[in-house]
Amino acid sequence: MSTAAFDATTHDRIARLGQQVLTGADLAREDGLWLFGLEERADIFDLMAWANRIREHYKGNRIHLCSIVNIKASGCSENCRFCAQSAHYQTAAPRYELIETESLLGAAEEVKANGVTALGLVAAWRGLEEGPVLDKLCEQFARLRDSGLARPDASLGILRSQRVADRLKAAGVECYNHNLETSPRFFSQVCTTHTYEERVQTIRFLKRAGVKICSGGILGMGETREDRCELAFALKELGVHVVPINILNPIPGTPFAEREPLPPLEILKSIACFRFILPRQEIKVAGGRTVNLRDLQPLIFMAGASALMVGNYLTTVNQPVEKDLQMLKDLGLDPAWDRHGFHDQEAAPLRLRNPAPKPEPVSANA
Ligand code: SF4
Numbered sequence: 109m110s111t112a113a114f115d116a117t118t119h120d121r122i123a124r125l126g127q128q129v130l131t132g133a134d135l136a137r138e139d140g141l142w143l144f145g146l147e148e149r150a151d152i153f154d155l156m157a158w159a160n161r162i163r164e165h166y167k168g169n170r171i172h173l174c175s176i177v178n179i180k181a182s183g184c185s186e187n188c189r190f191c192a193q194s195a196h197y198q199t200a201a202p203r204y205e206l207i208e209t210e211s212l213l214g215a216a217e218e219v220k221a222n223g224v225t226a227l228g229l230v231a232a233w234r235g236l237e238e239g240p241v242l243d244k245l246c247e248q249f250a251r252l253r254d255s256g257l258a259r260p261d262a263s264l265g266i267l268r269s270q271r272v273a274d275r276l277k278a279a280g281v282e283c284y285n286h287n288l289e290t291s292p293r294f295f296s297q298v299c300t301t302h303t304y305e306e307r308v309q310t311i312r313f314l315k316r317a318g319v320k321i322c323s324g325g326i327l328g329m330g331e332t333r334e335d336r337c338e339l340a341f342a343l344k345e346l347g348v349h350v351v352p353i354n355i356l357n358p359i360p361g362t363p364f365a366e367r368e369p370l371p372p373l374e375i376l377k378s379i380a381c382f383r384f385i386l387p388r389q390e391i392k393v394a395g396g397r398t399v400n401l402r403d404l405q406p407l408i409f410m411a412g413a414s415a416l417m418v419g420n421y422l423t424t425v426n427q428p429v430e431k432d433l434q435m436l437k438d439l440g441l442d443p444a445w446d447r448h449g450f451h452d453q454e455a456a457p458l459r460l461r462n463p464a465p466k467p468e469p470v471s472a473n474a
Pocket of ligand 1: 189
Protein backbone atom coordinates (compact mmCIF):
# COMPACT_ATOMS: atom_id res chain seq x y z
CA MET A 109 0.00 0.00 0.00
CA SER A 110 1.29 3.44 -0.86
CA THR A 111 2.23 5.61 2.07
CA ALA A 112 2.36 8.79 -0.04
CA ALA A 113 0.15 11.56 1.30
CA PHE A 114 -3.11 11.91 -0.63
CA ASP A 115 -3.20 15.32 -2.36
CA ALA A 116 -6.79 16.40 -1.84
CA THR A 117 -6.07 19.79 -3.40
CA THR A 118 -5.70 18.38 -6.91
CA HIS A 119 -8.65 16.01 -6.43
CA ASP A 120 -10.82 18.91 -5.21
CA ARG A 121 -9.77 21.25 -8.01
CA ILE A 122 -10.60 18.65 -10.70
CA ALA A 123 -14.00 18.11 -9.05
CA ARG A 124 -14.64 21.86 -8.85
CA LEU A 125 -13.81 22.32 -12.53
CA GLY A 126 -15.96 19.31 -13.45
CA GLN A 127 -18.93 20.77 -11.57
CA GLN A 128 -18.31 24.13 -13.21
CA VAL A 129 -18.52 22.57 -16.70
CA LEU A 130 -21.65 20.64 -15.71
CA THR A 131 -23.36 23.88 -14.71
CA GLY A 132 -22.64 25.31 -18.19
CA ALA A 133 -19.73 27.60 -17.39
CA ASP A 134 -16.77 27.66 -19.76
CA LEU A 135 -13.40 26.43 -18.62
CA ALA A 136 -10.79 29.20 -18.34
CA ARG A 137 -7.67 28.78 -20.45
CA GLU A 138 -5.41 28.60 -17.38
CA ASP A 139 -7.56 25.81 -15.93
CA GLY A 140 -7.37 23.95 -19.25
CA LEU A 141 -3.61 24.23 -19.21
CA TRP A 142 -3.52 22.95 -15.65
CA LEU A 143 -5.60 19.90 -16.61
CA PHE A 144 -3.35 19.10 -19.58
CA GLY A 145 -0.39 19.27 -17.17
CA LEU A 146 -1.68 16.60 -14.75
CA GLU A 147 0.92 13.88 -14.28
CA GLU A 148 -0.24 11.49 -11.55
CA ARG A 149 -2.14 8.39 -12.63
CA ALA A 150 -4.73 8.79 -9.89
CA ASP A 151 -5.37 12.39 -10.96
CA ILE A 152 -5.74 11.37 -14.60
CA PHE A 153 -8.33 8.75 -13.62
CA ASP A 154 -10.14 11.37 -11.52
CA LEU A 155 -10.16 13.65 -14.56
CA MET A 156 -11.51 10.88 -16.76
CA ALA A 157 -14.31 10.08 -14.32
CA TRP A 158 -15.43 13.73 -14.53
CA ALA A 159 -15.04 13.78 -18.32
CA ASN A 160 -17.27 10.70 -18.46
CA ARG A 161 -19.88 12.47 -16.30
CA ILE A 162 -19.72 15.57 -18.55
CA ARG A 163 -20.17 13.38 -21.66
CA GLU A 164 -23.21 11.68 -20.12
CA HIS A 165 -24.68 15.02 -19.08
CA TYR A 166 -24.37 16.72 -22.48
CA LYS A 167 -24.35 13.82 -24.90
CA GLY A 168 -26.26 11.03 -23.13
CA ASN A 169 -25.52 7.43 -23.83
CA ARG A 170 -25.25 7.56 -27.59
CA ILE A 171 -22.11 7.26 -29.65
CA HIS A 172 -22.10 8.65 -33.16
CA LEU A 173 -20.38 6.60 -35.81
CA CYS A 174 -18.98 7.73 -39.13
CA SER A 175 -16.88 6.28 -41.90
CA ILE A 176 -14.79 7.71 -44.70
CA VAL A 177 -14.02 6.77 -48.27
CA ASN A 178 -10.94 7.96 -50.08
CA ILE A 179 -12.27 9.26 -53.41
CA LYS A 180 -8.86 10.39 -54.72
CA ALA A 181 -5.70 8.93 -53.22
CA SER A 182 -2.11 10.18 -52.89
CA GLY A 183 -0.10 12.51 -55.10
CA CYS A 184 -1.05 15.51 -52.98
CA SER A 185 0.95 18.69 -53.61
CA GLU A 186 1.05 19.58 -49.89
CA ASN A 187 3.83 18.55 -47.51
CA CYS A 188 1.99 17.71 -44.27
CA ARG A 189 4.75 15.84 -42.49
CA PHE A 190 2.54 13.10 -41.02
CA CYS A 191 0.79 12.21 -44.27
CA ALA A 192 1.28 9.08 -46.36
CA GLN A 193 -0.48 10.73 -49.30
CA SER A 194 1.83 13.68 -49.82
CA ALA A 195 3.74 13.63 -53.12
CA HIS A 196 6.76 14.94 -51.19
CA TYR A 197 7.40 11.55 -49.54
CA GLN A 198 7.96 7.97 -50.70
CA THR A 199 5.36 5.80 -48.98
CA ALA A 200 3.46 2.62 -49.78
CA ALA A 201 0.05 4.38 -49.86
CA PRO A 202 -2.13 3.50 -52.88
CA ARG A 203 -2.60 6.13 -55.57
CA TYR A 204 -5.64 6.66 -57.81
CA GLU A 205 -7.69 9.44 -59.40
CA LEU A 206 -11.27 10.50 -58.60
CA ILE A 207 -13.51 7.42 -58.26
CA GLU A 208 -16.72 7.02 -60.22
CA THR A 209 -20.16 7.55 -58.73
CA GLU A 210 -21.08 3.84 -58.81
CA SER A 211 -18.05 2.96 -56.63
CA LEU A 212 -19.03 5.72 -54.25
CA LEU A 213 -22.60 4.44 -53.91
CA GLY A 214 -21.19 0.93 -53.35
CA ALA A 215 -19.15 2.29 -50.42
CA ALA A 216 -22.27 4.01 -49.06
CA GLU A 217 -24.20 0.72 -49.17
CA GLU A 218 -21.41 -0.97 -47.25
CA VAL A 219 -21.36 1.62 -44.45
CA LYS A 220 -25.15 1.54 -44.23
CA ALA A 221 -24.99 -2.23 -43.75
CA ASN A 222 -22.73 -1.53 -40.75
CA GLY A 223 -25.31 0.87 -39.29
CA VAL A 224 -23.18 3.93 -39.99
CA THR A 225 -25.17 7.00 -41.01
CA ALA A 226 -22.49 9.42 -42.22
CA LEU A 227 -19.98 8.89 -45.01
CA GLY A 228 -17.19 11.38 -45.54
CA LEU A 229 -15.75 11.73 -49.05
CA VAL A 230 -12.06 12.48 -48.67
CA ALA A 231 -9.64 13.59 -51.37
CA ALA A 232 -5.86 13.95 -51.25
CA TRP A 233 -5.23 17.31 -52.84
CA ARG A 234 -4.65 20.88 -51.80
CA GLY A 235 -8.25 21.95 -52.14
CA LEU A 236 -11.12 22.91 -54.36
CA GLU A 237 -11.95 25.77 -56.67
CA GLU A 238 -14.56 26.34 -59.37
CA GLY A 239 -14.18 24.00 -62.33
CA PRO A 240 -15.02 20.54 -63.73
CA VAL A 241 -13.81 18.67 -60.61
CA LEU A 242 -16.15 20.67 -58.40
CA ASP A 243 -18.98 20.11 -60.92
CA LYS A 244 -18.42 16.35 -60.83
CA LEU A 245 -18.21 16.27 -57.03
CA CYS A 246 -21.42 18.25 -56.66
CA GLU A 247 -23.18 15.69 -58.88
CA GLN A 248 -21.81 12.88 -56.71
CA PHE A 249 -22.91 14.54 -53.48
CA ALA A 250 -26.39 15.06 -54.89
CA ARG A 251 -26.59 11.39 -55.93
CA LEU A 252 -25.46 10.27 -52.47
CA ARG A 253 -27.95 12.59 -50.76
CA ASP A 254 -30.80 11.43 -52.99
CA SER A 255 -29.90 7.75 -52.46
CA GLY A 256 -30.66 8.12 -48.73
CA LEU A 257 -27.84 5.67 -47.96
CA ALA A 258 -25.75 7.99 -45.78
CA ARG A 259 -25.37 11.61 -44.82
CA PRO A 260 -22.96 13.13 -47.37
CA ASP A 261 -19.97 14.59 -45.58
CA ALA A 262 -16.76 15.83 -47.13
CA SER A 263 -13.08 16.44 -46.49
CA LEU A 264 -11.79 18.09 -49.63
CA GLY A 265 -9.13 20.47 -48.39
CA ILE A 266 -8.83 24.22 -48.65
CA LEU A 267 -11.70 26.11 -50.30
CA ARG A 268 -10.76 29.12 -52.34
CA SER A 269 -14.01 31.06 -52.18
CA GLN A 270 -17.41 31.43 -50.55
CA ARG A 271 -18.99 30.32 -53.82
CA VAL A 272 -17.35 26.87 -53.59
CA ALA A 273 -18.67 26.41 -50.05
CA ASP A 274 -22.14 27.52 -51.13
CA ARG A 275 -22.15 25.05 -54.03
CA LEU A 276 -21.12 22.16 -51.78
CA LYS A 277 -23.90 23.03 -49.34
CA ALA A 278 -26.43 23.18 -52.19
CA ALA A 279 -25.26 19.76 -53.43
CA GLY A 280 -26.05 18.21 -50.05
CA VAL A 281 -22.86 18.40 -47.98
CA GLU A 282 -23.98 18.62 -44.37
CA CYS A 283 -20.70 18.38 -42.51
CA TYR A 284 -17.18 19.22 -43.72
CA ASN A 285 -14.00 17.96 -42.12
CA HIS A 286 -11.09 20.36 -42.13
CA ASN A 287 -8.67 19.84 -39.27
CA LEU A 288 -6.63 22.65 -37.77
CA GLU A 289 -4.21 19.78 -36.96
CA THR A 290 -2.41 21.53 -34.09
CA SER A 291 -1.84 24.92 -32.47
CA PRO A 292 -1.12 28.04 -34.55
CA ARG A 293 2.40 28.03 -33.06
CA PHE A 294 3.25 24.46 -34.05
CA PHE A 295 1.49 24.40 -37.43
CA SER A 296 4.53 25.47 -39.45
CA GLN A 297 6.42 22.49 -38.00
CA VAL A 298 3.78 20.27 -39.58
CA CYS A 299 3.21 21.88 -42.99
CA THR A 300 4.81 24.72 -44.96
CA THR A 301 2.89 24.58 -48.27
CA HIS A 302 -0.18 26.23 -46.78
CA THR A 303 -0.91 28.18 -43.63
CA TYR A 304 -3.00 27.79 -40.54
CA GLU A 305 -4.87 30.94 -41.55
CA GLU A 306 -5.89 29.34 -44.89
CA ARG A 307 -7.43 26.50 -42.89
CA VAL A 308 -9.29 28.90 -40.63
CA GLN A 309 -10.57 30.85 -43.66
CA THR A 310 -11.93 27.63 -45.21
CA ILE A 311 -13.88 26.99 -42.01
CA ARG A 312 -15.24 30.55 -42.14
CA PHE A 313 -16.51 30.03 -45.72
CA LEU A 314 -18.20 26.78 -44.74
CA LYS A 315 -19.83 28.22 -41.63
CA ARG A 316 -21.24 31.08 -43.66
CA ALA A 317 -22.62 28.54 -46.13
CA GLY A 318 -24.41 26.76 -43.26
CA VAL A 319 -22.27 23.61 -43.34
CA LYS A 320 -21.51 21.92 -40.01
CA ILE A 321 -17.82 21.79 -39.16
CA CYS A 322 -15.78 18.75 -38.18
CA SER A 323 -12.34 19.97 -37.16
CA GLY A 324 -9.72 18.64 -34.80
CA GLY A 325 -6.15 17.56 -34.94
CA ILE A 326 -3.43 15.00 -34.46
CA LEU A 327 -1.77 14.26 -31.14
CA GLY A 328 1.78 12.98 -30.89
CA MET A 329 3.50 14.94 -33.67
CA GLY A 330 5.98 16.50 -31.25
CA GLU A 331 3.70 19.28 -30.02
CA THR A 332 3.63 20.36 -26.38
CA ARG A 333 0.69 20.07 -23.98
CA GLU A 334 0.26 23.81 -24.37
CA ASP A 335 -0.14 23.29 -28.13
CA ARG A 336 -2.89 20.72 -27.48
CA CYS A 337 -4.63 23.14 -25.14
CA GLU A 338 -4.35 25.96 -27.71
CA LEU A 339 -5.87 23.69 -30.36
CA ALA A 340 -8.84 22.88 -28.11
CA PHE A 341 -9.52 26.57 -27.39
CA ALA A 342 -9.09 27.56 -31.06
CA LEU A 343 -11.73 24.96 -31.99
CA LYS A 344 -14.02 26.29 -29.29
CA GLU A 345 -13.62 29.84 -30.54
CA LEU A 346 -14.34 28.75 -34.11
CA GLY A 347 -17.56 27.07 -32.97
CA VAL A 348 -16.92 23.70 -34.60
CA HIS A 349 -19.42 20.87 -34.14
CA VAL A 350 -17.37 17.68 -34.26
CA VAL A 351 -13.81 17.41 -32.95
CA PRO A 352 -11.89 14.47 -34.38
CA ILE A 353 -8.89 13.51 -32.30
CA ASN A 354 -6.33 11.54 -34.27
CA ILE A 355 -3.23 10.04 -32.72
CA LEU A 356 -0.15 9.92 -34.92
CA ASN A 357 0.42 6.57 -36.55
CA PRO A 358 3.96 7.11 -37.83
CA ILE A 359 4.12 6.17 -41.51
CA PRO A 360 7.43 4.93 -42.92
CA GLY A 361 8.74 7.39 -45.49
CA THR A 362 7.21 10.48 -43.87
CA PRO A 363 9.27 12.96 -41.82
CA PHE A 364 7.32 11.97 -38.69
CA ALA A 365 8.05 8.25 -39.15
CA GLU A 366 10.34 8.14 -36.13
CA ARG A 367 8.20 10.16 -33.71
CA GLU A 368 7.99 8.56 -30.26
CA PRO A 369 4.46 7.31 -29.60
CA LEU A 370 2.53 9.09 -26.85
CA PRO A 371 1.85 7.00 -23.72
CA PRO A 372 -1.77 5.79 -23.73
CA LEU A 373 -2.56 7.63 -20.47
CA GLU A 374 -1.35 10.90 -22.02
CA ILE A 375 -3.74 10.30 -24.94
CA LEU A 376 -6.67 9.52 -22.64
CA LYS A 377 -5.91 12.58 -20.51
CA SER A 378 -5.88 14.76 -23.63
CA ILE A 379 -9.27 13.41 -24.73
CA ALA A 380 -10.64 14.19 -21.26
CA CYS A 381 -9.25 17.74 -21.42
CA PHE A 382 -10.93 18.26 -24.81
CA ARG A 383 -14.24 17.12 -23.24
CA PHE A 384 -13.83 19.67 -20.42
CA ILE A 385 -13.08 22.49 -22.88
CA LEU A 386 -15.66 21.44 -25.51
CA PRO A 387 -18.46 19.88 -23.44
CA ARG A 388 -21.25 20.08 -26.05
CA GLN A 389 -19.28 19.07 -29.12
CA GLU A 390 -18.93 15.57 -30.44
CA ILE A 391 -15.45 14.43 -29.45
CA LYS A 392 -14.62 11.82 -32.05
CA VAL A 393 -11.67 9.48 -31.75
CA ALA A 394 -10.41 8.77 -35.23
CA GLY A 395 -7.13 7.64 -36.81
CA GLY A 396 -4.42 5.97 -34.78
CA ARG A 397 -6.55 4.68 -31.90
CA THR A 398 -5.97 0.97 -32.53
CA VAL A 399 -2.20 1.19 -32.85
CA ASN A 400 -1.71 3.66 -29.98
CA LEU A 401 -4.31 2.56 -27.42
CA ARG A 402 -4.52 -1.15 -28.11
CA ASP A 403 -6.51 -2.82 -25.27
CA LEU A 404 -7.28 0.55 -23.66
CA GLN A 405 -9.59 1.64 -26.50
CA PRO A 406 -12.80 1.28 -24.43
CA LEU A 407 -11.45 3.91 -22.02
CA ILE A 408 -11.86 6.65 -24.66
CA PHE A 409 -15.54 6.85 -23.73
CA MET A 410 -14.72 7.17 -20.05
CA ALA A 411 -12.37 9.97 -21.13
CA GLY A 412 -15.33 11.74 -22.74
CA ALA A 413 -15.40 10.63 -26.37
CA SER A 414 -18.90 10.64 -27.87
CA ALA A 415 -18.17 9.60 -31.44
CA LEU A 416 -16.05 7.09 -33.22
CA MET A 417 -14.69 6.68 -36.70
CA VAL A 418 -15.24 3.09 -37.74
CA GLY A 419 -14.03 1.11 -40.72
CA ASN A 420 -10.63 1.61 -42.26
CA TYR A 421 -8.81 4.93 -42.25
CA LEU A 422 -7.39 6.59 -45.36
CA THR A 423 -4.15 4.67 -45.56
CA THR A 424 -4.19 2.41 -42.49
CA VAL A 425 -6.37 -0.43 -41.26
CA ASN A 426 -8.75 -0.15 -38.30
CA GLN A 427 -10.18 -2.98 -36.21
CA PRO A 428 -13.35 -4.56 -37.69
CA VAL A 429 -16.61 -2.61 -37.27
CA GLU A 430 -18.20 -5.62 -35.53
CA LYS A 431 -15.55 -5.40 -32.82
CA ASP A 432 -16.28 -1.69 -32.28
CA LEU A 433 -20.03 -2.36 -32.06
CA GLN A 434 -19.41 -5.15 -29.54
CA MET A 435 -17.20 -2.78 -27.52
CA LEU A 436 -20.05 -0.22 -27.34
CA LYS A 437 -22.56 -2.90 -26.34
CA ASP A 438 -20.27 -4.22 -23.59
CA LEU A 439 -19.89 -0.68 -22.21
CA GLY A 440 -23.66 -0.15 -22.18
CA LEU A 441 -23.43 2.53 -24.86
CA ASP A 442 -25.78 2.82 -27.83
CA PRO A 443 -24.61 3.51 -31.35
CA ALA A 444 -26.61 6.50 -32.61
CA TRP A 445 -28.49 5.06 -35.56
CA ASP A 446 -30.29 8.24 -36.59
CA ARG A 447 -28.75 11.01 -38.65
CA HIS A 448 -27.02 13.52 -36.48
CA GLY A 449 -28.88 16.82 -36.57
CA PHE A 450 -26.53 18.55 -34.10
CA HIS A 451 -29.59 19.75 -32.19
CA ASP A 452 -27.81 19.19 -28.90
CA GLN A 453 -25.28 21.90 -29.66
CA GLU A 454 -25.84 25.57 -29.26
CA ALA A 455 -25.34 27.70 -32.34
CA ALA A 456 -21.78 28.75 -31.75
CA PRO A 457 -20.64 32.16 -32.96
CA LEU A 458 -17.54 32.55 -35.09
CA ARG A 459 -14.86 34.25 -33.07
CA LEU A 460 -11.14 33.71 -33.11
CA ARG A 461 -9.19 35.60 -30.56
CA ASN A 462 -5.64 34.93 -31.72
CA PRO A 463 -4.64 35.69 -35.29
CA ALA A 464 -2.31 33.09 -36.80
CA PRO A 465 1.34 33.96 -36.26
CA LYS A 466 3.85 34.21 -39.07
CA PRO A 467 5.18 30.75 -40.07
CA GLU A 468 8.34 29.71 -38.23
CA PRO A 469 11.19 27.95 -40.02
CA VAL A 470 10.95 24.15 -39.86
CA SER A 471 13.51 22.74 -37.47
CA ALA A 472 16.04 20.27 -38.84
CA ASN A 473 14.81 17.37 -36.68
CA ALA A 474 11.06 17.91 -37.22
S1 SF4 B 1 -3.38 18.32 -47.61
FE1 SF4 B 1 -4.28 16.39 -46.84
S2 SF4 B 1 -3.74 14.80 -48.35
FE2 SF4 B 1 -2.43 16.59 -48.73
S3 SF4 B 1 -0.54 16.15 -47.59
FE3 SF4 B 1 -1.85 17.39 -46.24
S4 SF4 B 1 -3.03 15.89 -45.02
FE4 SF4 B 1 -2.12 14.78 -46.80
